[in-house]
Amino acid sequence: MAYELYYxxxxxxxxxxxxxxxxxxxxxxxxxxxxxxxVATMQRLMDGAAVTHPAFAPPFLKDGELLIAQTANILxxxxxxxxxxxxxxxGRLWAHQLQLTIAxxxxxxxxxxxxxxxxxYYQEQQAEARRRAADFIANRIPKYLGYFERVLERxxxxxxxxxxxxxxxxxxxxxxxxxxxxxxxxxAMAQLAPRIVRVxxxxxxxxxxxxxxxxxxxxxxxxxxxxGIFRHYPELDAAS
Amino acid sequence: MAYELYYxxxxxxxxxxxxxxxxxxxxxxxxxxxxxxxVATMQRLMDGAAVTHPAFAPPFLKDGELLIAQTANILxxxxxxxxxxxxxxxGRLWAHQLQLTIAxxxxxxxxxxxxxxxxxYYQEQQAEARRRAADFIANRIPKYLGYFERVLERxxxxxxxxxxxxxxxxxxxxxxxxxxxxxxxxxAMAQLAPRIVRVxxxxxxxxxxxxxxxxxxxxxxxxxxxxGIFRHYPELDAAS
Numbered sequence: 034m035a036y037e038l039y040y041x042x043x044x045x046x047x048x049x050x051x052x053x054x055x056x057x058x059x060x061x062x063x064x065x066x067x068x069x070x071x072v073a074t075m076q077r078l079m080d081g082a083a084v085t086h087p088a089f090a091p092p093f094l095k096d097g098e099l100l101i102a103q104t105a106n107i108l109x110x111x112x113x114x115x116x117x118x119x120x121x122x123x124g125r126l127w128a129h130q131l132q133l134t135i136a137x138x139x140x141x142x143x144x145x146x147x148x149x150x151x152x153x154y155y156q157e158q159q160a161e162a163r164r165r166a167a168d169f170i171a172n173r174i175p176k177y178l179g180y181f182e183r184v185l186e187r188x189x190x191x192x193x194x195x196x197x198x199x200x201x202x203x204x205x206x207x208x209x210x211x212x213x214x215x216x217x218x219x220x221a222m223a224q225l226a227p228r229i230v231r232v233x234x235x236x237x238x239x240x241x242x243x244x245x246x247x248x249x250x251x252x253x254x255x256x257x258x259x260x261g262i263f264r265h266y267p268e269l270d271a272a273s
Numbered sequence: 274m275a276y277e278l279y280y281x282x283x284x285x286x287x288x289x290x291x292x293x294x295x296x297x298x299x300x301x302x303x304x305x306x307x308x309x310x311x312v313a314t315m316q317r318l319m320d321g322a323a324v325t326h327p328a329f330a331p332p333f334l335k336d337g338e339l340l341i342a343q344t345a346n347i348l349x350x351x352x353x354x355x356x357x358x359x360x361x362x363x364g365r366l367w368a369h370q371l372q373l374t375i376a377x378x379x380x381x382x383x384x385x386x387x388x389x390x391x392x393x394y395y396q397e398q399q400a401e402a403r404r405r406a407a408d409f410i411a412n413r414i415p416k417y418l419g420y421f422e423r424v425l426e427r428x429x430x431x432x433x434x435x436x437x438x439x440x441x442x443x444x445x446x447x448x449x450x451x452x453x454x455x456x457x458x459x460x461a462m463a464q465l466a467p468r469i470v471r472v473x474x475x476x477x478x479x480x481x482x483x484x485x486x487x488x489x490x491x492x493x494x495x496x497x498x499x500x501g502i503f504r505h506y507p508e509l510d511a512a513s
Contacts, residue, residue, distance in 0.1 A: 084427070085427045085429055086367050087420075087427070089417070099366075101366050102370050103369070103374065123339055126339075126346060126350060129343070129346050129349070130326075130341065130342050130343045134329045134342075134343065137329075140380060144384065148384075148388050148401065149388060149401065149408060150405065150412070152412055158404075161401050164389045164390075164398075164401070165389050168389060168393075172390070177329070180327075184327070187322075187327070
């Protein structure tokens with residue numbers, strides 16, 4: 034049976050990290066909430082009284098009877114099944130650790146435009162967003178991407194991938210993180226580029242993988258927009 | 274060889290979720306950074322050029338040659354080894370999903386007093402903190418704890434624990450979350466109490482476990498304070 038992915042239909046968001054893994058794995062999957070009536074189905078799986086393992090929030094993945102939520106948890110599951118993670122325990126834990134660190138910076142990227150409350154509009158927290166985004170650009174992006182640069186540099190199997198000498202789900206997620214940060218903060222990312230050459234090369238290497246390349250050019254890839262996690266508000270970017 | 278836990282010595286913080294699991298497991302461990310010179314040792318394991326799997330941030334756990342970071346990842350490892358998680362894959366993923374959801378609300382609790390930047394003092398972001406904390410109290414705490422209440426209610430094995438019919442690391446973490454929220458937001462939590470009776474009962478059930486009870490009364494338990502994730506600033510709590 035094909036996997037069923039449940040995520041908000043209009044944005045890449047956290048669902049995109051799962052989509053990239055499903056696409057790279059080359060498996061059949063339905064992006065259920067993008068079909069007519071799909072959002073209602075998704076809501077029923079979250080709120081329905083009969084659901085014993087409800088998700089707190091999308092994305093979640095349905096594999097037969099199994100319902101799995103939390104992006105990094107879904108990738109832990111898929112990585113093991115589709116050769117997108119090391120087989121040994123130490124390698125699996127290392128990959129998962131990196132994924133959880135990516136999840137942390139993704140949360141922080143979201144909060145640059147919503148530092149007060151997700152329930153308020155950006156315009157209602159724009160002054161706070163400017164302060165938070167300035168710190169994110171000055172301190173947090175360099176710290177996180179500098180960390181991943183170091184991880185690549187120290188990989189005993191070479192600096193082409195984060196873990197070992199083959200692509201894992203973490204590499205797909207780091208690609209997405211870089212793509213998202215470039216969309217949201219083009220000036221800041223251009224200024225940082227000379228200090229993260231390995232991270233940049235990894236982004237390009239992942240984008241060139243045949244299945245990812247085909248996916249990125251397809252209608253299945255939702256464009257970046259001002260509803261997702263990564264949003265381009267020029268007033269939040271670095272000064273030129 | 275005994276486990277070595279590395280975490281900031283003055284606070285419960287994220288390290289506390291790991292401490293609770295180690296205590297409940299009844300295993301020997303060193304809380305390394307609380308010893309003289311321990312923080313320098315911790316820094317070397319994060320920044321040292323020879324470390325191939327550096328942590329982005331504490332806590333991390335050393336088990337012989339294995340270095341594991343990210344709180345939920347450490348618990349995934351310990352849970353499996355010490356009977357603090359289900360043995361089957363579906364149960365393990367469900368427990369991990371709940372833990373990652375606890376991690377999300379812990380992050381949000383932190384950001385109530387640091388909505389702009391971790392690098393700034395609370396006093397430099399107090400106005401923003403008031404706005405963020407008000408939303409956290411009105412919307413986020415009820416949503417998260419209501420979710421865990423529902424998970425308990427729907428557990429086919431009874432409402433004593435989140436997963437199955439025995440305590441797992443998630444229950445220890447939910448205890449800590451409730452304890453922390455009560456310390457930080459006593460008025461808000463008192464007002465919410467009637468709507469989260471199962472969560473409250475679980476908190477008390479965990480606190481009464483012999484090893485946890487002994488730990489909480491020991492000097493190993495650092496007291497809540499104004500440097501940790503959960504901070505009591507009366508101006509951020511609900512109105513009485």
